[in-house]
Amino acid sequence: MSERADPPGRLALVQALVNTLDLETGGDALDTPQGRAPFGLTEDTAGPARELRESLRAALLAHAGHSPHRAVTPLGELLARAPLVVTVDPADGSAALAPVDDGPLLSRVAAAVAEGVTAGTWGRLKACEAPTCHWAYYDRSPAGRGRWCSMQVCGARAKMRRYRAKEA
Numbered sequence: 212m213s214e215r216a217d218p219p220g221r222l223a224l225v226q227a228l229v230n231t232l233d234l235e236t237g238g239d240a241l242d243t244p245q246g247r248a249p250f251g252l253t254e255d256t257a258g259p260a261r262e263l264r265e266s267l268r269a270a271l272l273a274h275a276g277h278s279p280h281r282a283v284t285p286l287g288e289l290l291a292r293a294p295l296v297v298t299v300d301p302a303d304g305s306a307a308l309a310p311v312d313d314g315p316l317l318s319r320v321a322a323a324v325a326e327g328v329t330a331g332t333w334g335r336l337k338a339c340e341a342p343t344c345h346w347a348y349y350d351r352s353p354a355g356r357g358r359w360c361s362m363q364v365c366g367a368r369a370k371m372r373r374y375r376a377k378e379a
């Protein structure tokens with residue numbers, strides 16, 4: 212399995228949203244209609260989505276024990292505005308939290324977080340600790356102590372920096 216494999220279930224939506232912004236280059240996929248389309252966003256709704264994105268990134272940093280990368284609206288405050296319903300499958304009685312009427316992005320993200328909490332996967336969706344990166348990734352390490360989006364990229368860079376610091 213590749214290190215960049217998508218997180219399970221609906222958390223893939225959260226990861227995809229957080230990773231619409233490349234912090235290193237400043238490139239923002241939500242600036243273009245093609246980039247907004249997968250999230251059902253328009254130019255008008257992209258603003259709140261950007262706020263949601265950074266609140267999510269701060270929560271994913273917190274999962275790895277890091278403080279927020281900048282001041283954000285607390286994620287819980289945003290998600291509290293998301294209308295959700297409890298759905299029950301008549302076939303097997305299984306229940307889940309779902310967005311109302313297939314809802315706006317905020318509700319879909321709230322449902323994804325709720326699903327991740329139930330599945331025990333939410334805490335493993337993290338943001339890379341490298342300040343120029345903070346990319347969202349799913350930590351598949353056995354102990355759940357992953358620190359970087361990719362050992363090959365950010366992990367190697369951090370190791371190289373430490374190595375140089377020792378040599379100096």
Ligand SMILES: [Zn+2]
Pocket residue numbers: 339340341344345346359360361364365
């Ligand atoms: Zn990284």
